Amino acid sequence: MLVAKIFTFPKAGVLDPQGSAIKPVISNLGFTNVKDIQTGKYFEVKIDACDVAEARKTVQELCSKVLVNPVVEDYEFEILEA
Amino acid sequence: MLVAKIFTFPKAGVLDPQGSAIKPVISNLGFTNVKDIQTGKYFEVKIDACDVAEARKTVQELCSKVLVNPVVEDYEFEILEA
Amino acid sequence: MRCAVIQFAGSSGDGDCCHVFKNILGQSADYVFHKETFKPADFDIVVLPGGASHGDYLRPGALSAHTKVMESVKEAANSGKLILGIGNGFQILLEAGLLPGTMLINKDIKFYADEVLVKVENTATPFTNLYKKDEVIRLILSCKYGSYFADAKTIEQLKSQNKIVLTYCGFGKNGDEEDPVASMENIAAIANQEGNILGLMPHPERCAEEILGNTDGLRMFQSILQYFEGGKTL
Amino acid sequence: MTAREEAKNLGLTDLEFDEIVKTLKREPNYLELSLYSVMWSEHCSYKNSKAVLKRFPTEGPQVLQGPGENAGIVDIGDNLAIAMKTESHNHPSAVDPYQGAATGAGGMLRDIFTMGARPIALLNSLRFGKLDDDRAEYLFREAVAGIGDYGNAIGVPTVGGEVYFDDSYEENPLVNAMCLGIVPHDKIVLGKAAGVGNSVMIVGAATGRDGMHGASFASGELTEGNEDQGSPMQVGDPFKEKQLMEACMELLQKEWVVGVQDMGAAGVVSSTSETAARAGNGIEIDVALVPQRDKDMKPYEIMISESQERMLVIVEKGHEDDVKKIFEKWDLDAVKFGTVTDDGMLRILENGKVVGEVPAASLAGGVPIVKRESRRPEYLDKLQTDFSKIPVPSDLNDILLKLLDLPNIASKAIVYRQFDQTVGTNTVVTPGSDAAVLRIKGTKRGIAVTIDGNGYYCYLDPYEGGKQIVAEAARNLVVSGAKPVALTDGLNFGNPEKPEVYYQFEKCVDGLSDAARKLGVPVISGNVSFYNEGKHTAIYPSPVVGMLGVLEDVEKHCTMDFKQDGDVVVLLGE
Numbered sequence: 001m002l003v004a005k006i007f008t009f010p011k012a013g014v015l016d017p018q019g020s021a022i023k024p025v026i027s028n029l030g031f032t033n034v035k036d037i038q039t040g041k042y043f044e045v046k047i048d049a050c051d052v053a054e055a056r057k058t059v060q061e062l063c064s065k066v067l068v069n070p071v072v073e074d075y076e077f078e079i080l081e082a
Numbered sequence: 083m084l085v086a087k088i089f090t091f092p093k094a095g096v097l098d099p100q101g102s103a104i105k106p107v108i109s110n111l112g113f114t115n116v117k118d119i120q121t122g123k124y125f126e127v128k129i130d131a132c133d134v135a136e137a138r139k140t141v142q143e144l145c146s147k148v149l150v151n152p153v154v155e156d157y158e159f160e161i162l163e164a
Numbered sequence: 165m166r167c168a169v170i171q172f173a174g175s176s177g178d179g180d181c182c183h184v185f186k187n188i189l190g191q192s193a194d195y196v197f198h199k200e201t202f203k204p205a206d207f208d209i210v211v212l213p214g215g216a217s218h219g220d221y222l223r224p225g226a227l228s229a230h231t232k233v234m235e236s237v238k239e240a241a242n243s244g245k246l247i248l249g250i251g252n253g254f255q256i257l258l259e260a261g262l263l264p265g266t267m268l269i270n271k272d273i274k275f276y277a278d279e280v281l282v283k284v285e286n287t288a289t290p291f292t293n294l295y296k297k298d299e300v301i302r303l304i305l306s307c308k309y310g311s312y313f314a315d316a317k318t319i320e321q322l323k324s325q326n327k328i329v330l331t332y333c334g335f336g337k338n339g340d341e342e343d344p345v346a347s348m349e350n351i352a353a354i355a356n357q358e359g360n361i362l363g364l365m366p367h368p369e370r371c372a373e374e375i376l377g378n379t380d381g382l383r384m385f386q387s388i389l390q391y392f393e394g395g396k397t398l
Numbered sequence: 399m400t401a402r403e404e405a406k407n408l409g410l411t412d413l414e415f416d417e418i419v420k421t422l423k424r425e426p427n428y429l430e431l432s433l434y435s436v437m438w439s440e441h442c443s444y445k446n447s448k449a450v451l452k453r454f455p456t457e458g459p460q461v462l463q464g465p466g467e468n469a470g471i472v473d474i475g476d477n478l479a480i481a482m483k484t485e486s487h488n489h490p491s492a493v494d495p496y497q498g499a500a501t502g503a504g505g506m507l508r509d510i511f512t513m514g515a516r517p518i519a520l521l522n523s524l525r526f527g528k529l530d531d532d533r534a535e536y537l538f539r540e541a542v543a544g545i546g547d548y549g550n551a552i553g554v555p556t557v558g559g560e561v562y563f564d565d566s567y568e569e570n571p572l573v574n575a576m577c578l579g580i581v582p583h584d585k586i587v588l589g590k591a592a593g594v595g596n597s598v599m600i601v602g603a604a605t606g607r608d609g610m611h612g613a614s615f616a617s618g619e620l621t622e623g624n625e626d627q628g629s630p631m632q633v634g635d636p637f638k639e640k641q642l643m644e645a646c647m648e649l650l651q652k653e654w655v656v657g658v659q660d661m662g663a664a665g666v667v668s669s670t671s672e673t674a675a676r677a678g679n680g681i682e683i684d685v686a687l688v689p690q691r692d693k694d695m696k697p698y699e700i701m702i703s704e705s706q707e708r709m710l711v712i713v714e715k716g717h718e719d720d721v722k723k724i725f726e727k728w729d730l731d732a733v734k735f736g737t738v739t740d741d742g743m744l745r746i747l748e749n750g751k752v753v754g755e756v757p758a759a760s761l762a763g764g765v766p767i768v769k770r771e772s773r774r775p776e777y778l779d780k781l782q783t784d785f786s787k788i789p790v791p792s793d794l795n796d797i798l799l800k801l802l803d804l805p806n807i808a809s810k811a812i813v814y815r816q817f818d819q820t821v822g823t824n825t826v827v828t829p830g831s832d833a834a835v836l837r838i839k840g841t842k843r844g845i846a847v848t849i850d851g852n853g854y855y856c857y858l859d860p861y862e863g864g865k866q867i868v869a870e871a872a873r874n875l876v877v878s879g880a881k882p883v884a885l886t887d888g889l890n891f892g893n894p895e896k897p898e899v900y901y902q903f904e905k906c907v908d909g910l911s912d913a914a915r916k917l918g919v920p921v922i923s924g925n926v927s928f929y930n931e932g933k934h935t936a937i938y939p940s941p942v943v944g945m946l947g948v949l950e951d952v953e954k955h956c957t958m959d960f961k962q963d964g965d966v967v968v969l970l971g972e
């Protein structure tokens with residue numbers, strides 16, 4: 001069994017309302033060294049695949065079909081042994 | 083400048099309605115090798131810190147104070163050069 | 165009775181609460197903006213209204229829990245003032261640690277807006293003294309994150325100390341719809357140990373006038389008034 | 399590339415290019431061409447529809463503001479008025495139904511509160527393909543969630559709407575939003591850049607590269623390739639909009655506010671040129687002063703960006719800091735970036751250097767109006783059905799149950815349960831009835847509101863269909879106990895360059911107009927959305943009508959449920 005850790009984030013230039021609402025709250029709390037925050041989604045997917053290549057393919061398909069909204073989101077992932 | 087990639091996910095035993103809603107959709111699409119999916123949040127935080135140790139401390143504080151709900155969420159993070 | 169209605173960034177139930185205290189109950193009600201502070205002595209009751217403060221970003225109530233005014237709210241709470249959190253106000257109380265537990269997204273991940281039937285489990289509170297025990301009343305629920313969750317110990321405590329104040333017992337106009345929320349123990353409202361803080365998900369302020377077709381919520385506000393006029397005992 | 403070729407790439411016709419050269423007495427530069435291309439797109443200029451829209455009755459003693467402003471305004475008594483408008487967001491909703499529908503609701507709200515009116519109710523009219531189609535189901539689900547999340551977060555109740563499923567909308571769904579706001583007569587603010595020397599400010603969110611050329615995108619058919627315009631989709635931020643709304647409500651109480659306009663489609667260029675043109679003035683702005691979210695934005699990008707949650711504010715000179723103070727309270731930017739001038743020009747500077755200069759009135763209203771060819775579609779002649787030949791079903795009970803099960807007839811509770819219907823504590827009659835009824839706090843009065851359409855009728859007979867819709871809306875109000883006072887329309891049609899589509903458009907407008915005139919219900923605002931076509935299908939001609947009624951005594955409203963055993967049931971009409 002392999003595990004894919006997938007995270008999504010706003011495409012370049014796309015507004016991140018959530019991140020921009022969190023930022024001032026963090027500053028007010030005194031986190032002066034936090035310069036920027038971007039938000040996205042995280043998925044942890046268990047895949048029953050023989051090898052990493054097969055799992056990669058599944059993840060890419062999964063992302064483009066269901067998990068990710070390609071109009072506004074980009075994604076990255078890594079695959080590990082469960 | 084360092085970048086922290088932070089992932090949150092439901093604690094063991096806590097319901098994940100989003101994950102449970104996505105699962106049947108995925109099966110219906112024929113992803114038979116996807117055995118489980120869990121959802122969480124992803125944050126990418128830019129931190130102006132001298133070293134990784136300092137950044138770690140900031141991230142831990144940030145998570146326990148704001149980003150993570152300790153009642154239902156766990157988190158992991160990694161710190162990279164920007 | 166002097167009432168403070170907190171205006172968080174993005175509150176939308178503030179006007180509705182003020183309307184009930186002022187125009188229906190004839191009491192004084194003042195807005196307090198989230199960037200301001202106040203003294204416990206300034207008010208008898210502090211209302212944290214509904215709405216999606218901070219757009220419900222991160223988690224509902226999470227960002228508002230860190231605003232300046234919350235220091236005053238905590239001070240007022242600790243000095244025994246009444247605190248009423250409705251909807252998002254309840255979520256803010258949870259995030260601020262003034263009430264235990266948290267709210268998860270509704271079971272069906274959808275916003276739910278309709279009437280619900282709730283049972284009054286505890287009438288020995290300043291907020292429910294005019295209801296009858298086990299009375300079933302109609303209120304309006306309007307939320308996406310209304311599924312109450314707490315660890316087993318907290319739930320046990322709430323039960324043994326009789327701090328579960330309202331529970332859901334039916335959804336939809338006739339109360340016969342499937343439960344979209346899946347709240348633990350069907351919790352719709354809880355109080356803190358001392359009993360001066362109440363958080364509830366449904367909106368009593370929207371059910372307080374004949375013209376709106378439902379006055380079941382009015383008695384919550386009248387209970388508060390009764391509590392002050394009849395000599396305070398918690 | 400020559401300027402003429404560039405113009406063509408931007409969607410301008412030869413005729414339009416010639417008109418621009420004639421107006422400027424020189425060739426336009428790229429920035430200027432970009433401005434014309436968005437302002438002269440169908441979405442902003444109404445070049446295909448203007449002539450026909452003149453047929454609407456728009457006057458009446460109750461009308462305080464007819465078409466031509468951000469929203470129409472009608473008197474409801476007690477010195478109060480209702481501002482209302484309909485807006486379409488069809489094309490963005492086909493690309494990203496969640497964001498498309500959400501930003502549609504957002505733009506609609508801004509049109510209302512720019513006029514000084516506090517939004518009190520939202521409605522929507524939705525058309526999708528049949529639900530057994532996966533994509534249609536996805537579009538429907540996401541659009542409903544988008545409308546809900548935006549309206550719910552901002553705290554304006556959604557009190558009504560309609561949903562209809564048909565194959566003709568499979569490729570091109572329709573998402574129309576309607577909003578109503580309340581304003582005392584003396585607090586109405588118009589979108590006018592009056593007073594030479596006054597300050598022009600941009601308030602709200604920072605500007606990014608969102609939805610570049612969105613307005614011209616909305617004016618083209620949905621074909622493969624133009625689904626991704628290579629520029630980011632606008633993402634709505636209801637939290638920011640709520641802050642903007644509260645800041646504006648505070649601002650608009652001030653007597654030194656001269657004019658306000660929403661930055662919707664074509665953002666800075668449309669708001670500056672339209673406010674200037676309405677006042678017969680000019681505006682000089684420096685784009686470098688506009689707060690920017692993205693790096694290295696070019697002047698043309700700043701001018702036509704469709705970033706959401708922004709407004710243009712014109713105030714008397716000297717009050718800039720007062721504006722800043724109000725917006726600071728709500729954690730929003732407010733920056734002076736221009737001045738009202740007397741020369742009628744929209745002059746664009748970048749760090750003090752002029753980079754473009756065109757007459758504001760020519761951008762806002764100078765597009766050559768096209769008289770489109772109109773031809774009666776052949777299908778209309780083939781529609782003869784002999785109803786006497788349709789067999790009467792043997793088991794009518796069975797048919798009744800089947801009918802009630804159809805998505806188009808079944809209860810829409812699954813939709814409106816996702817919308818907060820009661821925030822604001824004004825909603826007397828919630829969705830599920832013929833019309834929503836709201837009380838007006840501080841008075842005995844109430845209003846009733848409904849939104850209706852019937853694309854299939856309009857397909858079968860555009861003129862009668864148009865009439866029917868107005869009649870249905872009026873009936874929905876009357877049975878709720880209200881007297882209809884005004885309407886707002888959303889005209890959703892296919893490609894107007896096709897004579898058959900133009901025929902449908904004209905006839906529908908005629909039908910709507912004749913019925914509105916007959917019933918004494920003027921049209922005070924509206925929206926036109928053309929090019930609603932996919933690769934294989936064109937939508938039914940789908941005008942929708944939002945209508946407002948007034949109840950002198952809101953206690954006397956009527957609901958549709960049977961009240962008591964033994965009550966008499968009467969059928970009115972033929």
Ligand SMILES: Nc1ncnc2c1ncn2[C@@H]1O[C@H](COP(=O)(O)OP(=O)(O)O)[C@@H](O)[C@H]1O
Nearest residue numbers: 522557558559560561810813814829830831832
């Ligand atoms: N998209 C929607 N949003 C809000 N309310 C809706 C929506 N669709 C339908 N409704 C409500 O459901 C009820 C029935 O709608 P509809 O089926 O269009 O009724 P009718 O055909 O009788 O006019 C109305 O009260 C309407 O306001």
